[in-house]
Amino acid sequence: MAASLYHRAMAIEQATAAPVLECRDLRKSFGDRVAVDGVGFSIGQSETYGLLGPNGAGKTTTISMICGLLVRDAGSVLVGGAPLDVNAVAAKGDVGFVPQDLAIYPELSARENLRFFGQLYGLGGADLRSRTDEVLEIIGLADRADERTDGFSGGMKRRLNIGIGLLNRPKLLVLDEPTVGVDPQSRNAILSSVESLGQQGMAILYTTHYMEEAERLCDRVGIIDQGQIRAEGTRRELVSLIGQRDRVDLAATGPLVAVAEALRAMPGVNEATAHEGGISLLVDEARTILPRLLESAAATGASVNGVEIVEPDLEAVFLHLTGRALRD
Amino acid sequence: MRAALIIAAKDLRQRLRDRTAIVVAVIAPFGLAAIFSTLLGGVEQPLDLAYAYADLDGTQLSQGIREGPLTGIESAGIATVTLVDDRDAARAAVEEGDAQAALIVPAGFESAVTAGAGAELEVIGSIDAGFATDILRSLAESYVAELEGVRLAVALALPGLDDASPAAIAALAERAAAIEPPITVADLDAEAREMSTTTYFAASMAIFFLFFTAQFGVLSLLSERRQGTLPRLVAAPIRPRSIVLGKALGSFALGIVAMAVLVAASSLLLGAAWGDPLGVAILVLAAVTAAMGITALITTLARTEEQAGGWNSIVAVTLAILGGAFFDLSQGPEILSQISFITPHAWFLEGLDLLSGSSSSVVDVATPVAALLGIGLVTGAIGLARAGDLVVRR
Numbered sequence: 001m002a003a004s005l006y007h008r009a010m011a012i013e014q015a016t017a018a019p020v021l022e023c024r025d026l027r028k029s030f031g032d033r034v035a036v037d038g039v040g041f042s043i044g045q046s047e048t049y050g051l052l053g054p055n056g057a058g059k060t061t062t063i064s065m066i067c068g069l070l071v072r073d074a075g076s077v078l079v080g081g082a083p084l085d086v087n088a089v090a091a092k093g094d095v096g097f098v099p100q101d102l103a104i105y106p107e108l109s110a111r112e113n114l115r116f117f118g119q120l121y122g123l124g125g126a127d128l129r130s131r132t133d134e135v136l137e138i139i140g141l142a143d144r145a146d147e148r149t150d151g152f153s154g155g156m157k158r159r160l161n162i163g164i165g166l167l168n169r170p171k172l173l174v175l176d177e178p179t180v181g182v183d184p185q186s187r188n189a190i191l192s193s194v195e196s197l198g199q200q201g202m203a204i205l206y207t208t209h210y211m212e213e214a215e216r217l218c219d220r221v222g223i224i225d226q227g228q229i230r231a232e233g234t235r236r237e238l239v240s241l242i243g244q245r246d247r248v249d250l251a252a253t254g255p256l257v258a259v260a261e262a263l264r265a266m267p268g269v270n271e272a273t274a275h276e277g278g279i280s281l282l283v284d285e286a287r288t289i290l291p292r293l294l295e296s297a298a299a300t301g302a303s304v305n306g307v308e309i310v311e312p313d314l315e316a317v318f319l320h321l322t323g324r325a326l327r328d
Numbered sequence: 329m330r331a332a333l334i335i336a337a338k339d340l341r342q343r344l345r346d347r348t349a350i351v352v353a354v355i356a357p358f359g360l361a362a363i364f365s366t367l368l369g370g371v372e373q374p375l376d377l378a379y380a381y382a383d384l385d386g387t388q389l390s391q392g393i394r395e396g397p398l399t400g401i402e403s404a405g406i407a408t409v410t411l412v413d414d415r416d417a418a419r420a421a422v423e424e425g426d427a428q429a430a431l432i433v434p435a436g437f438e439s440a441v442t443a444g445a446g447a448e449l450e451v452i453g454s455i456d457a458g459f460a461t462d463i464l465r466s467l468a469e470s471y472v473a474e475l476e477g478v479r480l481a482v483a484l485a486l487p488g489l490d491d492a493s494p495a496a497i498a499a500l501a502e503r504a505a506a507i508e509p510p511i512t513v514a515d516l517d518a519e520a521r522e523m524s525t526t527t528y529f530a531a532s533m534a535i536f537f538l539f540f541t542a543q544f545g546v547l548s549l550l551s552e553r554r555q556g557t558l559p560r561l562v563a564a565p566i567r568p569r570s571i572v573l574g575k576a577l578g579s580f581a582l583g584i585v586a587m588a589v590l591v592a593a594s595s596l597l598l599g600a601a602w603g604d605p606l607g608v609a610i611l612v613l614a615a616v617t618a619a620m621g622i623t624a625l626i627t628t629l630a631r632t633e634e635q636a637g638g639w640n641s642i643v644a645v646t647l648a649i650l651g652g653a654f655f656d657l658s659q660g661p662e663i664l665s666q667i668s669f670i671t672p673h674a675w676f677l678e679g680l681d682l683l684s685g686s687s688s689s690v691v692d693v694a695t696p697v698a699a700l701l702g703i704g705l706v707t708g709a710i711g712l713a714r715a716g717d718l719v720v721r722r
Contacts, residue, residue, distance in 0.1 A: 064721070067563045071722045086568060086720050093565035101556025105338070107345045119334045120564040164560065 019044050019078075020172050020203035026065050026075035035061040037227040040075070043172065048194070048204040050218030052211065052314060058227040059207040060100065063174050066205070067097045080171055093121060096170030100177045102157045103164070106150035110141050110160050113149060114167060121168040131167060138193075139163035155186030162193065173197060174205045179213065191216060211314045223318055230321045235314065236285055242320040244312035245270060246286035251278045251306035252297060259302040263293060278306075286311060331566035335574025336581060339548060343582055349544065353586035357530075357537035358593050364533070365526040365598055377407035377460045380421040380430035382414055387438035393431070393449075397467045407463075415450075422452050428460035429453040431468055448472075523684045527601050528677070530594035532653035534587055535615055535676045539644035541586050542616060543623035543636070545579025546711060549718045550633045558719065568719045572712055576620065583616035603683025607690040611679040614697045617704030618672035622647075624711025628718065647671040675699045 019042035028036040036058045043049040051059045064070035066077050068086045077084045084091035104113050114132045123131055136142040139159040149157060158178065165173055175194065179187045194217055198204050208214055214221050215235055222232040231238055252259070256274035263281060264272040268289045271282040279297075283289050286309045297304055343349040381398060383390045394409075401407040410427060412418050418430035432450040440448070449468040453461025523531065549572070552558040561571050591608060594600035602608045626643050630636035648654055650664075651673025657665045668674035679696030682688060 064559070067559075069559050069562045069721065071720060086562070089565045089567060091565075092563060095563065097560060097563035099556055099559050099563075101559075103556040103560040105342060105557060106555075107342045108338075112341070116334065116338050117560065117564065120331060120561070120566055122565065 020047075020080060021049075021066065021205065022078040023062075023066055024076050026062060026077070027073045028061050028065060028070065029073060035227055036065070038075075039224070039227070039229055041222050041229065041232060043203045043205055045171075045203055046198060046201045047219045048198040048206055048217050050214040050221040051205065051207040051224050052209070052214040052218075052221050052318070053207075053224035054209050057209075057224045059209075059224055060176055061227075062224070063176055063205060063207060067095055067174055068092055093168060094171040096165035096168055096173040098162050098165035098173070098175040098178055100180055102161050104149050104157060104160050107148065109146045109148055110136065110152075110163075111145040113160060114164060117164045118167045123167065131169075135163045135166055138166065140189075154181070155183060155189070158182055158186055158190060159193075162190065166197070170202065172203045172205065176207050177209070178206075179208070179210065211318070214314055221314060223314070223321060225318075225322045231317065235311075238314060238317045239312045242312065242317055244316065245282045245284060246312070247310040248281045248283055248286050248290065248293065249278060249308040249310070250281070250293070250297060250302075250304050251308075252302045252304045254302040255300065256302065259297050259300045262300045263296055266292065266296060269293075329570075329573075331564075331570040332574035332577055335561070335571060336577035339545070339575065339578030340581060342548075343544060343578070349541070349582070352537060353541040353582060354589050354593075357533040357586075357590055358597075361526075361530040361533040361590075361594055361600075362598055364529040365600075368525060368529070377401070377429075377463065378427045379407055379409045379460070379464055380412045380418045380427035381409050382412045382418040382430065382432045384414065384435045385433045385437040386435075389438040389441060390433040393433060393468075393471055397471055398431070401463075401467070419452055422454050425454070427454075429464040431464055523677075523681055524599075524601055526594070526598050527680065527684070528656070530590065530598060530600040531602070531677055531680050532648070532673070534590045534594075535619070535651075535673050536644065536648040536653045538583055538587060538615060538619045539623060539640065539647070542579055542583045542619035543627060543640045544582060545575040545577075545620065546624040546627040546715050546718075547633060547636055547640070548578075549575055549715060550627065550630070550636055553718065554633060562719060569716060571719050572715045575715070576624070576708075576712060579620055580616060583619060584612065587612045587616060601684065603680060603685075604689050607683045607688065607693050608680070610690055610697055611676060611683070611693050611700070614700035614704065615672055615676045617708065618675075618700040619704070621704035621706065621708030621711060622672070624715060625707040626711075628711050628714035648673055650674075652677055669699070672700050672703055675703075 021041075021043040023042070024040040026036050026039040027034075039058065039062050041049065051062065053059055061070065065072040065075070066084070068077075068084055068088060068091075071086055079091045079094050082088070082091040082094075084095070105116070108116065111132060114135055115128060118128045118132060133142070136145050139162060141156060141160060141163070144152070144156065149160060152160070162175070162178060165175070178194075179190055182190065191213060194204060194206065198217070198219075204217075206214075206217055218235075220232065220234055221238060222229045223238070224230065231241060256279055260272040260274040260279045260281075263269055263279065266289070268284045269281055270284070273280050279302075281293070283293075290307065290309070294304055294307070379398070381394060383394060394411075398407075398409045402409055410421065412421055412430070415432055418427075418432050421427040422430050430452040432452065434448065434450060437449070449472060451461065451465045451468055453464070549558065552561065558571075562568060591600075591602055591612070595602060622643065623640050626639050627636040630639055648671075651668050651671030652665075653673045657668050657674075669678075675696040679693040679700075682692040682696065685692075
């Protein structure tokens with residue numbers, strides 16, 4: 001937990017220092033329908049940025065313009081400072097793209113799929129061989145590398161789909177709803193992989209309509225709806241928009257009233273109430289303050305048996321901003 | 329170009345693993361060519377007819393039959409004619425199987441002709457040799473009809489010859505006698521330019537199925553879009569036109585390989601004679617270009633793979649019928665032959681016809697090759713330009 005928080009703090013710091021991706025005022029219409037209307041954000045090194053919104057919000061259209069798949073009506077995209085559009089060969093080489101669909105060839109083996117896309121990204125010879133082997137290890141398919149992928153399970157295909165996006169050691173990895181239609185076990189494996197990649201220094205743009213994925217993975221989240229970014233920031237910043245605080249319930253025994261009074265005096269604690277079986281607190285940032293809460297409770301004679309943190313989530317933020325639930 | 333070659337190589341690998349493609353590209357056309365040439369190619373075997381001939385008249389006219397049409401079919405190597413003494417001998421020859429049919433010139437034949445009475449030749453045919461009998465009857469009827477024509481001409485000329493000199497009359501008689509034989513059998517010498525039946529079916533099935541093989545390239549853009557791999561190709565650091573070029577190269581290579589296998593297999597296994605190898609190679613390249621161009625254009629007009637496949641099939645069958653890939657258009661009205669040259673099939677088959685002579689060379693197929701390339705380049709340019717819009721969404 002502490003490592004993750006440290007990583008997030010570092011990521012945000014690096015994001016502001018030197019953005020890997022900077023897109024401004026992206027606009028796209030299909031006929032009379034405005035799909036993306038002035039979207040702009042930036043992502044720094046080691047930062048995972050989430051585009052959170054319901055289906056049809058404009059997430060895929062936005063990343064299609066960012067990856068050079070779609071000719072934009074207006075706006076700019078810079079990757080590593082270089083402009084990226086449909087014909088920007090060099091800039092595209094810094095981006096790894098994992099589409100929502102399983103973009104693999106069923107007639108080819110996992111290794112052949114990787115080699116093909118590796119070649120398109122300019123890899124060759126020993127570098128291609130070693131990178132293919134590395135990626136096969138990363139995605140856990142080394143022992144099935146030479147089997148045709150039409151015999152793979154859905155989870156294996158998903159892993160290969162992500163692996164192809166990693167081949168070129170991208171500065172920016174773009175994942176478009178990579179867990180749609182995935183079983184819980186594979187989903188968890190994918191989320192762990194993305195977390196790991198972010199910690200290794202990769203800038204990640206992650207689109208999802210799953211609030212819990214955005215909360216777990218993303219250092220910052222842009223809430224997108226009807227083609228516009230409605231709000232952007234860390235989870236804490238977004239939650240603060242709606243004025244809600246984290247609640248921490250400590251299951252404890254001991255001098256609970258005295259303990260509650262001591263905890264209430266701590267910075268970041270807004271309210272602490274003793275009740276039968278424990279203490280309930282309203283705090284600014286539960287995950288940050290929790291170690292100190294437990295330390296202080298123990299120091300004042302309480303024996304803590306359990307902890308429950310209830311944080312206002314992004315679902316509530318989305319509802320507050322748009323008047324609709326994420327899955328509407 | 330490197331990216332295009334990588335994509336083409338990947339497409340070929342996919343196609344080779346997809347057995348349907350191999351069936352469409354090689355097995356089906358070869359199989360159908362073999363079946364058609366076996367079923368319909370029997371008439372191609374050299375005729376070996378046996379006739380008996382009895383001259384009971386012994387006149388100049390009856391000699392003319394022997395020396396004219398009968399000698400002609402013997403010289404052509406399609407029949408042997410045995411002279412017999414009388415009607416009974418002729419009948420016996422037919423009944424005993426020594427001859428398939430007999431022609432008898434009855435006594436008084438010349439007299440009847442010159443007197444203007446009905447002249448009659450007798451044909452005796454074996455019940456088991458209707459074809460041979462028909463040929464002999466046809467020869468006889470033609471000869472009699474021609475004689476009748478000459479007789480009428482002379483009869484019409486005679487009233488005006490009352491004052492003519494004997495020399496003029498003799499000259500007229502000589503000219504009548506020297507009239508062209510009623511039946512002429514042309515020598516099918518080495519310069520005759522016509523494909524064998526086996527070659528025709530091999531070539532027509534090859535060009536027919538080429539239209540299904542050639543469509544794989546641009547059609548695979550639609551399938552890549554459906555299966556989600558197209559965005560990944562576009563996201564790669566390559567120019568979008570490399571994707572289209574790669575698809576075209578893959579399709580072109582597959583078409584060439586399929587045609588080469590068919591040419592080789594039909595030559596070795598069916599005995600097809602395609603002609604000068606260089607000329608055939610150039611003709612095949614041009615035909616593949618034409619097929620690719622047309623299928624690329626058709627495919628880019630469709631919105632889905634299924635729609636494109638359906639439209640391409642309709643176009644392939646229609647062009648094949650119009651182009652004479654299913655039956656010889658020379659058997660039909662002249663207008664059909666003329667219309668056929670809007671199709672690559674007709675030009676391809678025409679090119680092979682031109683190459684079928686023993687001294688034919690690549691120069692002979694310049695016009696068909698130019699026509700095929702013209703069709704391919706015009707339709708292909710439009711098709712590939714449209715294919716670019718399939719790759720990059722706008």
